[in-house]
Amino acid sequence: QWHLGGGTPTFLQPDELRRLGGMVRKRFNFSEDLEAGVEIDPRRISRDTIVALQESGFNRASMGVQDHHPEVQKAIHRIQPYAMTAQAIDWLRECGFESLNVDLIYGLPHQTVQSFEQTLEDTLKLQPDRFAVFSYAHVPWIKPAQKIFQERANLPSPETKLELLKLTIEKLTAEGYRYIGMDHFAREDDELSIAQKQKTLQRNFQGYSTRGGVDIYSFGMSSISQSEKAYWQNLKELPAYTQSVEEGQLPIHRGYLMSEEDLLRRQTIMRLMCDLELDFDHMSRLLGVPFEAHYQRELASLEDLREDGLIAFSQGGLKVTDLGRLLIRNIAMRFDGYQAQRTEGRFSKTI
Structure with a gap:
């Protein structure tokens, strides 16, 4: 797998992309079934950009959209007409890209349930293979660029954000997309959906993947x-x-x-996030430790989540409920050895 990301690599000119692709291919041998993905900003491309990416070997693309509503786009200083996005997708399909992902964000200034429903309907017309629908976190003290959002009062409330997420899940699943979890949706015949059904889905800090146990080598600042x-x-x-x-x-x-304990907890959290359940006997064999004894304190701490309807205990295991899927991060945190145990609510902070 090869991924070119970091915001907007299409800031580079077509000839620069060709040069970069040539340099990478000169130094690495790629397999016949290479998955090469690139992040695309429709505002910064031409058809030649897509051709240059295709010539360099890219066959998958992820496109930033955020929201189609003009008022929202104006508020976040990202003017991207719908026709521009549609044109970019047409170019990608003409050049033979095999998988197209669209990124949306909920919780942006001036978003409403009605306006975001229209954004979802407009995006569905483009027929992407996958959706990534992320929650906007307003942290201008960490991301100074967010200071352009002058009035926090224009941001949807945590309750409205939950409504937006609920709307997204209902809308996309009704149109044949599987809710993979953790912001991601894929068509039922997509490899991510198949992997989740077969319980072979993997996850790393870049998102969901069908390939586990691989090393990731990153190049560029902060990677x-x-x-x-x-x-x-x-x-x-x-x-x-x-x-x-x-x-x-x-x-x-x-x-x-990583310590040995880190490795155990990473595997536990990954299986919980990917499979949305934990079979204690299976996990004991997978980890090489008696699961219930090793996680006695953590399992005992889950009672409030059960009472809230986020999880359900079964004979020899636990399952995440439909409601719990919305808060899977909070559930997984209970198995994070570095996360302070908190029983108070405040789930909206991870929505």
């Missing part, structure tokens, strides 16, 4: 790599990153070596 037992992140600032590379040094900013 994160992953091996079996470690994570490491590149330098975040261009001058320091460039200097390190020019001096022949790996531009690594920080790293983390």
Whole structure:
């Protein structure tokens, strides 16, 4: 797999994309069934951009849309007419791209249930293979660019955001998309849907995947790599990153070596998020430890989630309910050894 992301790689000119593709292919050998995905900003492409990506070997695309409503687009300073998005998708299909994903965001300024329903209906007309529908988190102290949203009063309430998520799930599943969970939807015949049915779905920090146990090597500022037992992140600032590379040094900013306990908990959280259930006997065999004994404290802490209807205990296991799927992050947090145990509500913070 090869992924070109980081916001908007289509900021590069077509000839620059061709050059980049040639450099990567010169240094890596790709298999016949290569999955090569790229993030696309429809506002920054021409047909030649798509041709250049296709010539470089890309066959999958993820497109940022956020919302089609003009008032919302104006509020977030992202003017992207519907015709522009439709044209980009037409170009991608003409160039033989096999899988198209559209990114939407709920919780943006001026969004309402009615306006977002129209955005969903308009996007469905484009017939993407997958949807990623993310929750907007307003954190201008972390992301200074969000300061352009001058009036927080225009943001939907947590209750409205839940309504938007509920609407999204109902609308997309009615149109034949499977709710994979954690913001993602895919057609029933998509490999993600098939993997979830077969309980072979995987997840990493980039999202859902059908391929587990693979190393991820990232290039570029602030990018994160992953091996079996470690994570490491590149330098975040261009001058320091460039200097390190020019001096022949790996531009690594920080790293983390996982403990055996970390590995157990990562596997547990992954299976919970992907399968939406935990079979205790199966997990004991998978982890090589007696699951119920190892997670005695965590399992005991789940009672409030059961009372709230988020999970249901069965003979030798637990399952996430339909309501619980909306709050799967909160459920998974109970198995995170570094997450302080909290029993008070405030679920909306992860919606």
